[in-house]
Amino acid sequence: MTHKKPDPVDIHVGSRVRLRRTLLGISQSTLGDKLSVTFQQVQKYERGANRIGSSRLYRIAEALDVPVAFFFDDMPEEITGKAPSGPSMSNVTVKDMRLLHELSELSDIQQKAVLNVIRAIKAGSGE
Structure with missing residues (x-):
């Protein structure tokens, strides 16, 4: 029996599902419950x-609070066959995304305070 290798687009979309799920701190089981599938099915998607069919992808986007296009963002050139057209987040890690998520939940005043702390730290390190 030969096993067909997953399509690179499916791998990319699955990795974006995993990225967003982990960013939100949601387990595979919790996401599976929201989608009425098992956590094993979520593992296979990831x-x-x-x-992932179009209706299921739509439901995943709803559950993870992102537009469907999120799952296709930053698709590597090897997959698309064309160079990226805008700013890329391909070097962004889950840790970076968590930090951005936490910052986005702060008020404007709190964000400015964090930015001032970062600038002070950079200035103190000679950068």
């Missing part, structure tokens, strides 16, 4: 082993 690995790209199982393709």
Whole structure:
């Protein structure tokens, strides 16, 4: 029996599902419950082993509070065959995304205070 290798697009979309899920701190089981599927099915989606149909992708986007386009963002040139057209987040890690998420939940005054602290730290380090 030959096993077909997952399509690179399915792998990319699955990795974006995993990125957003972990950013929100949601377990595979919790996401599965929201979608009425098992956590094993969520695992398969995240690995790209199982393709995500359009209606399911729409439901995943709702559950993870992102537009459907999020799952196709930053698709590597090897997959698309064309160079990225705008700013890329391909070097952004889950830690970076968590930090951005936490910052986005702060008030404007709190964000400015954090920015001032960062600037003071950079100035003190000679950068």
